[in-house]
Amino acid sequence: MSDRILMQGNDAIARGLVEAGCAVAASYPGTPASEILSSIDRWRKTGGATMHVEWAVNEKVALEVAYTAAICGLRAAVSMKQVGLNVASDPLLSAAYLGVTAGFLVVSADDPGPHSSQTEQDSRLLAMMAKVPVLDPASPAQARTLAGTGLDLSEAFGVPAMLRPTTRVCHASQDVDAAPFVPPAREVRFVRDPSRWAATPVFRRKLHDRLAEKIAAIAAWPATAPVRHGPDVRAAKAVVASGVAFAHARELFGELGITDRIALYQVIQPYPLHAAVIDHLLESYGEILVLEESAPVIEMQIADRRRVRGRLTGAVPGTGELLPEIVERVLSRFVGISAPEPAAFAQGSERRPTLCPGCAHRSSFYAIRKAAPAGIYPSDIGCYTLGINLGAVDTVLCMGAAISQAAGFDYAHRLSGKRVDIVATIGDSTFYHAGIPPLIDAVVQGARFVLVILDNGTTAMTGNQPTPGTGIGVGGESTVVVDMEGLVRACGVRFCRTANPDRLPEFVALLKEALVHAREQGVAVVIARQPCAMVARAVGGTASGAVVITAECTGCRHCVDRFECPALVFDEATNRVRIDEMTCTGCGVCVHVCPVGAIRPASAGEKRT
Amino acid sequence: MSAGVGKPPLLRQQIVLSGVGGQGVLFLSRLLAESAIACGFPVLTSETHGMAQRGGVVVSHLKVGGFDSPLVRRGRADLLLVLKEENVVLHREFLADGGVLIVNARVPADPDPRLQVHTVDADALALSAGARHAANLILLGFAIARIGGRTAGGFFCGAEEIRQTLSRRQGVGNSRLAASLSAIDLGIAHGT
Numbered sequence: 174m175s176d177r178i179l180m181q182g183n184d185a186i187a188r189g190l191v192e193a194g195c196a197v198a199a200s201y202p203g204t205p206a207s208e209i210l211s212s213i214d215r216w217r218k219t220g221g222a223t224m225h226v227e228w229a230v231n232e233k234v235a236l237e238v239a240y241t242a243a244i245c246g247l248r249a250a251v252s253m254k255q256v257g258l259n260v261a262s263d264p265l266l267s268a269a270y271l272g273v274t275a276g277f278l279v280v281s282a283d284d285p286g287p288h289s290s291q292t293e294q295d296s297r298l299l300a301m302m303a304k305v306p307v308l309d310p311a312s313p314a315q316a317r318t319l320a321g322t323g324l325d326l327s328e329a330f331g332v333p334a335m336l337r338p339t340t341r342v343c344h345a346s347q348d349v350d351a352a353p354f355v356p357p358a359r360e361v362r363f364v365r366d367p368s369r370w371a372a373t374p375v376f377r378r379k380l381h382d383r384l385a386e387k388i389a390a391i392a393a394w395p396a397t398a399p400v401r402h403g404p405d406v407r408a409a410k411a412v413v414a415s416g417v418a419f420a421h422a423r424e425l426f427g428e429l430g431i432t433d434r435i436a437l438y439q440v441i442q443p444y445p446l447h448a449a450v451i452d453h454l455l456e457s458y459g460e461i462l463v464l465e466e467s468a469p470v471i472e473m474q475i476a477d478r479r480r481v482r483g484r485l486t487g488a489v490p491g492t493g494e495l496l497p498e499i500v501e502r503v504l505s506r507f508v509g510i511s512a513p514e515p516a517a518f519a520q521g522s523e524r525r526p527t528l529c530p531g532c533a534h535r536s537s538f539y540a541i542r543k544a545a546p547a548g549i550y551p552s553d554i555g556c557y558t559l560g561i562n563l564g565a566v567d568t569v570l571c572m573g574a575a576i577s578q579a580a581g582f583d584y585a586h587r588l589s590g591k592r593v594d595i596v597a598t599i600g601d602s603t604f605y606h607a608g609i610p611p612l613i614d615a616v617v618q619g620a621r622f623v624l625v626i627l628d629n630g631t632t633a634m635t636g637n638q639p640t641p642g643t644g645i646g647v648g649g650e651s652t653v654v655v656d657m658e659g660l661v662r663a664c665g666v667r668f669c670r671t672a673n674p675d676r677l678p679e680f681v682a683l684l685k686e687a688l689v690h691a692r693e694q695g696v697a698v699v700i701a702r703q704p705c706a707m708v709a710r711a712v713g714g715t716a717s718g719a720v721v722i723t724a725e726c727t728g729c730r731h732c733v734d735r736f737e738c739p740a741l742v743f744d745e746a747t748n749r750v751r752i753d754e755m756t757c758t759g760c761g762v763c764v765h766v767c768p769v770g771a772i773r774p775a776s777a778g779e780k781r782t
Numbered sequence: 783m784s785a786g787v788g789k790p791p792l793l794r795q796q797i798v799l800s801g802v803g804g805q806g807v808l809f810l811s812r813l814l815a816e817s818a819i820a821c822g823f824p825v826l827t828s829e830t831h832g833m834a835q836r837g838g839v840v841v842s843h844l845k846v847g848g849f850d851s852p853l854v855r856r857g858r859a860d861l862l863l864v865l866k867e868e869n870v871v872l873h874r875e876f877l878a879d880g881g882v883l884i885v886n887a888r889v890p891a892d893p894d895p896r897l898q899v900h901t902v903d904a905d906a907l908a909l910s911a912g913a914r915h916a917a918n919l920i921l922l923g924f925a926i927a928r929i930g931g932r933t934a935g936g937f938f939c940g941a942e943e944i945r946q947t948l949s950r951r952q953g954v955g956n957s958r959l960a961a962s963l964s965a966i967d968l969g970i971a972h973g974t
Contacts, residue, residue: 179816179825204832289832312826312850345852346812346827348819417852424850497855523872524802526838556836634833739837755905755914756804 177348182313182338185349186280187212189320190250193276194357197225197242199235201606202635203254204289205343206282210252211638214647220354226647228638231572231606232257236279237264240333243277244370246362248324252280255296260572260607262299265333269303270380271369272331272387275359276324279305279335282343285467285494289340291554291571293492295468300335301444304384306391307335309415309443309465313347319441322396329394330387337443339466341417341494388445397442399450403432410507411436411454414464415443415471421497422464422504429501431508440465446474455480462488462507466495482507528559530740531710531758533703534627536674538565539736539766541596541625544684548594551578553608555600556634557627562737566598573607575599580611580620587621594688595622601657602632602640609664615696616665623687624698628657628671629705637708661698668697675703677765706758718761721779725771726750736766793823794847795938796854798876801865803835806918810863811842813922817939817947818846828852839869846938861937863925865904865918867891884925886917900928902972908965916965923969941970 180188187209190198200210214226225242229235232253242249253261258281265279281296300307308323310316316338327334368376391397399413402423412435414422419439426432436458440446443465454461455477463472463483472483482488489495489503505512528535538560541550552558552566553575560566568578579597586593599608604626612624632638639645644654661669668690674680680701687697728748732741740757741750750771763772797814801807811827818825828843843854859876867887877883877897885891886904893899902924904917923941931940945963952959 177819179812179819181829207831288830289834312852341828341852344829344831346815346825346829347852348825420850420852497851497853501855523839524837524866524868526803526833526836529804529836556833559833559836634836636831754909755917 178351179346180313180317180349181208181212181346182310182316182342182344183208184212185313185317185347186252186320186336186338186343188216188349188351189317190278190324191216191220191222191224192317192352192354193321193324194248194355194359195224195250195276195278195324196247196357196359197239197249198251199227199229199238200252201229201232201235201257202632202638203257203282204635205284205338205340206252206254206257206280207635207638208343209280211647213250216354218648220356222354222356228647230641232261233264236261236268240264240268240273240277243273243275243327243333244271244363246275247359248276248328248357250278250280250320250324253282254290255281255283255294256291256571257281258296258299259294262303265299265305266303268333269305270377270384271372272380272383273327273333274331274362274364276326276328277333278320278323278327279333280320281335281337283337283339283467285339291569293467295466295470296335296337297443297470298468300337301470303333304388305333305335306330306388306397306442307337307444308397308441309337310342311416311420311439313342313345314349316342317349326391326394326397330391332384332387332391337416339416345417389448391442392445392448394442398447399438399440402426402437402439406433408434408436409458410460410462411438411458412462412464412504412507413438413440413454413471413475415440416466418464418466418495418500421495421500425497425501425504429505429508429510431510435508440471443470444474446471451475460507462503464489464495464500464503467492525562526559527562527737527739528556529706530738530756531706531760532556533629533674533701533706534560535563535736535738536677536680536703536762537598537625537627537701538563540674540677540681540684541565541598542735543681545594545596545623545688548596549582551575551582551595551597553599553603555603555627555632557598557600560598563735572603573599573611575603576608576611576615576624579622579624580615580618583620583622584618592692594692596684596688597622597624598627599624600633601626601628601630601642602638604657605641605655609660612661612664612666612696619695621691621695622697623684623691624696625684626657626661626698626700628700628702629708630702631705631708633705633707637705657700661700666696666698667694669700670698671700671702673703674701675760675762677762706760710758718764719757719759719775720752720761720764720772721775722750722752723771723773725769726767727769727771729768731768732763732766732772736763738763793938794849795845795861796859797844797846797861797863798854798859798873799842799844799863799865800869800873801840801918802869803837803840805840805865806915807840807842807865810918810922811844813944813947813951814844814939816951817943818844820943820947821939823847823938824849826850826852839872841873861925861929863921865921882929884921884928886921900924900973902969904969907968907972911965911968913961913965916961919962919965920969920972923966924973925969927970927973941966
């Protein structure tokens with residue numbers, strides 16, 4: 174029995190932070206970073222550490238809360254996905270100038286592909302813009318180590334540091350060694366110094382000079398210098414890689430048998446790249462191939478266009494994830510061996526994601542199309558983005574934009590003298606995150622639209638983290654519950670009604686009422702409140718509304734296409750719909766959907782299809 | 783890399799698990815990964831999270847033995863476990879020549895001269911056993927019975943290691959554990 178523990182990359186990052194004496198941790202959930210914070214809280218309990226751990230309302234707040242601990246002498250960390258870093262970039266860029274008095278690590282998880290994100294952006298570029306050092310782990314085990322190294326680095330130079338894992342690190346799992354937890358023996362100590370912590374532009378200029386000096390020194394810090402792997406033989410060519418691209422390359426070096434012909438370096442700190450290593454690479458090798466995700470951050474810093482191959486030269490594809498098949502092809506070409514032509518994956522019709530069986534969002538979207546069939550439907554980031562399958566999502570831009578876009582659609586159409594019904598949808602977590610300022614703005618500007626807040630009481634997409642309306646914290650402790658209706662009214666909204674969307678006919682009627690208000694008087698808000706079906710299932714509460722499909726089913730596909738419940742399956746052989754008992758939750762909503770009444774509640778013990 | 787005592791040094795096994803969100807692909811890959819560690823092997827997995835978990839295609843990669851990359855390349859997998867029949871066409875290309883394809887399907891999957899193919903209707907077995915969320919464990923039990931555990935060309939571990947990992951994860955005496963163990967046994971019975 175091994176004493177190594179299976180850890181997901183996010184568990185390993187969390188473990189590394191708690192082992193290194195992190196005292197304050199904050200986050201807003203987002204794939205692939207979501208599991209870091211809940212894991213920090215689990216390790217905190219395991220290690221008996223005293224910490225403040227919080228799901229913050231958004232990434233900006235999370236960064237500011239954690240950063241402030243780090244100017245009070247306590248180690249701190251904030252975690253988020255890469256687009257969350259956009260939200261938190263304002264405090265990050267300023268905090269780089271002001272610095273810290275204890276280690277502060279910003280964990281920003283990138284998603285090359287992208288698998289579950291709006292963009293493939295590279296957080297390392299934002300680190301470069303902010304002038305903060307960034308570390309790039311290749312595996313869960315290395316992510317655990319570098320979490321501690323990042324806090325050390327931050328503390329040694331008094332500057333925020335970034336850890337940039339990618340999806341293939343966050344959501345890889347590996348057997349990882351664990352170190353004992355060190356209880357942080359630190360006293361809070363905030364030294365008042367307004368010329369630093371509240372610096373005006375004249376001081377900021379000096380702080381910028383200091384930051385440039387720190388970055389130059391970090392580019393010579395031994396602990397994060399690139400590492401050469403394999404035998405120390407003379408080679409004409411070198412591969413310089415970071416992150417999981419390094420892991421793919423290292424495995425391929427062994428398989429291709431090129432370990433003693435080509436030098437292989439792992440860059441651990443892509444920015445600032447170690448100055449002496451740049452000189453060494455350019456002095457030692459005729460050709461250098463850079464493998465990194467997803468922007469050419471290392472490649473840009475080895476500034477010799479004639480000898481460096483990478484994304485900028487077209488040797489590596491300019492977009493998309495560096496899958497191992499791609500690394501194999503790029504590497505083989507660089508080394509001059511024939512690359513195997515990989516078998517192409519069949520272009521099958523890959524099943525698209527869909528709202529869960531029993532999900533109340535499905536009812537809301539169905540009702541929205543019933544109430545405003547010719548409407549425009551701005552939406553937002555969450556499970557309910559999948560309302561696109563139901564034809565009830567027209568736009569998705571970024572967190573909170575459903576509300577500002579709804580206002581924008583209204584103003585644009587009114588300028589042309591056109592009237593259109595606009596029904597925006599936003600989840601409860603997203604509303605708290607970034608929906609309040611645009612709602613105030615829309616009310617003040619007299620925008621005319623209906624906003625449906627899809628309130629399932631949880632941040633479902635990322636694994637059911639609590640929202641400010643849930644009333645529980647990261648560790649299950651009770652918190653204050655924010656009153657959503659009160660909040661909406663305080664934004665100046667005069668029509669605010671709450672209903673259960675699974676009561677479909679009543680909900681359609683309410684939406685029509687809201688539309689009348691919106692057309693005549695301005696923003697109307699409908700709160701569609703029904704718990705997430707996954708949460709309901711987890712607590713054992715299954716609905717009792719089992720249904721049957723009667724002989725009247727004409728095979729018109731209305732329920733399959735417009736309601737799109739995975740438990741309603743069209744059977745091509747019989748040209749009828751049947752209920753999939755593996756997935757049906759018995760919510761009973763589809764009874765209201767069938768245009769010929771062929772779906773009806775089941776009697777006790779009745780066969781269902 | 784850990785130098786586990788008694789570790790067969792040359793074992794390198796690459797497994798791909800395929801299904802759709804909600805079928806327990808992730809649970810299965812973690813169960814196998816923990817069993818690998820218990821057997822003294824280093825292990826790397828790669829999981830699918832996020833939007834795809836809402837009924838979309840979910841894939842886990844599992845590499846047992848000395849590997850660096852968490853992903854299995856096309857044409858390299860020794861074993862492909864498919865919980866949703868329609869995914870066979872999507873993920874068959876992961877398998878190496880001579881690889882083993884285990885499919886949860888109503889009717890036997892088409893034979894493939896390149897592969898060894900085994901089919902079981904794990905959904906029907908799960909429903910009839912009153913455990914509709916246990917098709918994943920039934921498929922695993924079936925796979926172990928069909929190709930053998932801890933043998934040349936077989937699984938990196940046997941049914942006993944899987945049972946022990948389930949006991950560690952779910953706690954002896956727990957009703958979920960009893961259900962999980964009977965799902966494994968049901969799969970084994972249909973694979974033997």
